[in-house]
Amino acid sequence: MKIGFWKHSFVSGVALFGVAAGALVGASGVAVAAPPVSTVTATEVAPQSVENLGLTVRQAKAVQHRHREFGYDPGAIDGYLGTSSWKAIQQAFRDQGVYTGPIDGIVGPETIKALQRSSKSHWGYTGAIDGIAGEGTRAAWARYADYCVDLYGY
Structure with a gap:
C-alpha cells in the first residue's frame, strides 16, 4: 500500500510541476523553445551492412584487392564486403555487361543475378539465374574468391 502512495505522490508532483511551469511561462510571457529537430535522413544513419555471402575474411580481402587492382573502389581492404565493396562489385558487373541495376551497394536479387551470370561463364555455376544466393551461387x-586468394597470397 505504501508503494501505491509514493507512486501516486510522485505522479501528482510531476503533474503539479508541469502545471506550475506552464503558469510561469504564461505569466512572464517568456516561452521556452524546444531544441531543434535533427534533419538527418535514414540513409545517413543507417549502419553499413556487411554481406560476404559465405566468404571468409581472407577471401573477402582478396576479392576487395582484385577489384581495387582493376580500378574499382571497394573502400578499405578489411575482409568485410560492405556497401563500398558491393558498389565496386556492381560496377565491375555492369562493365562486364551482366548487371543493369543501380550502383547502390545493396546485395539484392539483381546483384545476385549478376553474380550468377558472371559465375556461369567463369566459375562453374550451373544453377538458375534466379537472384537467390543459394548453395551453388x-x-x-x-x-x-579462392582464385583471388591464390593471386594475392591472402
Missing part, C-alpha cells in the same frame, strides 16, 4: 563465389 555461394560455391561459385567462393571459387572466384
Whole structure:
C-alpha cells in the first residue's frame, strides 16, 4: 500500500510541476523553445551492412584487392564486403555487361543475378539465374574468391 502512495505522490508532483511551469511561462510571457529537430535522413544513419555471402575474411580481402587492382573502389581492404565493396562489385558487373541495376551497394536479387551470370561463364555455376544466393551461387563465389586468394597470397 505504501508503494501505491509514493507512486501516486510522485505522479501528482510531476503533474503539479508541469502545471506550475506552464503558469510561469504564461505569466512572464517568456516561452521556452524546444531544441531543434535533427534533419538527418535514414540513409545517413543507417549502419553499413556487411554481406560476404559465405566468404571468409581472407577471401573477402582478396576479392576487395582484385577489384581495387582493376580500378574499382571497394573502400578499405578489411575482409568485410560492405556497401563500398558491393558498389565496386556492381560496377565491375555492369562493365562486364551482366548487371543493369543501380550502383547502390545493396546485395539484392539483381546483384545476385549478376553474380550468377558472371559465375556461369567463369566459375562453374550451373544453377538458375534466379537472384537467390543459394548453395551453388555461394560455391561459385567462393571459387572466384579462392582464385583471388591464390593471386594475392591472402
